[in-house]
Amino acid sequence: MAQGDDTTREETQVRTDLGSRGPEGEQVSPGDVPDGAAVTAPNDDADTATDELATVADTADTADATGADDASRRPSVLPPDVAAARTAMHRRTTEIPIVTSRFAPVVATGFGEDDAADPLVDSDAPASPEPAPSSGAHHRPHVVIERRAGLWFAIALLTVLLIGISTLAAYLWHVSDEWRAQVEELTDVSYGLGDDLAAERETLAAAEERIDLLTDQLATSKDTVSRLQAENARWGDDAAFAQEQIGQLEDLIATGTAATSSLNRCIEANDQLVAYLEAPDDYDPEEIVAFEESVAELCTEANRAAQEFTTAAAQ
């Protein structure tokens, strides 16, 4: 893991810083380490690391068991190099403390990568036959405690991260469910709209067919109305013309009737004149002449009326 690698690098750095000094504060190199101290490489022998861890555990147990007595036996002032290392580690709170000294060599591996490198405390481990130097006995418990704190801090951090990731996952699951539900609902709505659209299209197609049919019928009806209107107008014209003809015929009949009447009167007057002339001794000759003149005038009018009738009839 990347985090483990980072931790390993930090541990290596810290160990290098710490391991580069001897117990007395002098600069030492890995190949110039005094007896009882070690600056180990990350892949040193596991047995050596186990022994050293046992030594650390023993020291921690001893510190736990003795409690205040040990505290009273520990020097009240830490050696300068240990104090400097602790101060440096306290300032870098985010770093996992590394147990490193010439008394407790540490394998520079990340937590969980190499169990042999973890600073386990083994209560059953036999106590170190050799008592640790006084300065190392005071240094080991602090390193272990700080390493435990780092472990707990890492666990707490992982727990928080796990809770956060779980919460985020739950939230995303919920959001995904809601989106899925909405997609299903939208799909239903879409199918519903599609059904409605199909139905409306069928209705529209039927309506268009009916409209076309009605348009044809309307055009036919309009044509019929126009034709009937024209015929009606023609008939009206014919009726008006006939009405005019009737009026003219009525006038002609009236003229003919008048002419006929005049001619009848002319005939009657002529008959009367003939009777007068057949008995001339019975009448005054002057009266007969006057009657003859009036009959002639009457007949002239009758002839004129007859002529007018004839002319009108000819038109």
Add this chain to the structure above:
Amino acid sequence: MGAAGCGVIPQAPDPIPSDFVPSPSAEPGDGPGALSPDGFTAAQRMTVRVRSVGCSGTIVLSTGTGFALDEHTLVTNRHVIANSKRITITTYDGRTINVTAATTSTAADIAVITTEESLGNAFAQTAEADPEVGDLVTVVGYPNGGRLTTSSGVVLGATADPLGGAVDSVLATSATVKVGSSGSPALDEDGRVIGVVYAKNISDQSFIVPVSTLNALLEEPALFVPESACAADADASSNASAFLP
């Protein structure tokens, strides 16, 4: 960081809107394609057929066209009703209406007829200005006294009255008209009256009294004189061969 994180983290969907389908806003009968009550256009419904019976000894029966200005008033040509003893109106749907009075103008070949019975519910809307050269013109009338017919053409331009009776100039169009089309409304593309057909020439060009003259005459009723039954109309008789009775 928090805002950016919230922006990255997907949010739950909003509630589905319920207004997928908007409400229809169009009403039946809106728009240019709206149907009339009986399928005839307003121009067809306002156009009437005019029959005139002459006063001479021989029976003279002529037909023309007119259009309704309102429920009891229509416009036609003066020569259509001149020297007539009886005028009869026939609507597009065959109704026959008798004329109660008629007035004519000497300034143009225009006559106004009033009726007692209603002419219908479609009336003419006159344009405010004369059409321009090239404008589309539609003539609706009863050519030869027959069926209601529509013909189209364009305005050819203003010209002097070929019959010499009009005071102002008239408009020549390419719309084809026939005997019986006299008094037909000439309409623009919006269905407004832009003139009244009154004559034609041998080139099948039609002549219309422009709407400016018509509007001027309608605004001055004093310019119209009553047309008495069988009154002599020497001018009309002298130009009878050129008119479209």
